[in-house]
Amino acid sequence: MADLVLNEWLWSDLRGETSAERMEQCVQLLLVMQSRPDRIIVVQDSPFSQKAWRLAREARDLRQRLAVRLFKDVYMADPAKCLLLDSAQLPFGALRPRRLLQGGR
Secondary structure (H helix, E strand, O other): OOEEOOOOHHHHHHOOOOOHHHHHHHHHHHHHHOOOOOEEEEEEOOHHHHHHHHHHHHOOOHHHHHHHHHHHHHHHOOOOOEEEEEHHHOOOOOOOOOOOOOOOO
16 A cells, blocks of 8 residues: 655646546546555645645536545545545645656656
């Protein structure tokens, strides 16, 4: 099992800010990860979580709603799949990802 910090671009791609292909890749990433034992680390009030909740409020199409529901119901609801941290408790520089899953952004 690995603890993963996903790049905030996941949500930008899911919003359609890049391309339909990137949106589909992000949906597929979330679907594949649900069957893996890895855990996502989410820091409250981080750019990642802010963009996630923004998309939750503004999701326009079925793929976006699917991704938001998957993230909320599979990851956020399960402590084995998501570790929720308060940013005030993190040491400086702790959010630098060691493993990028979003293509090097």
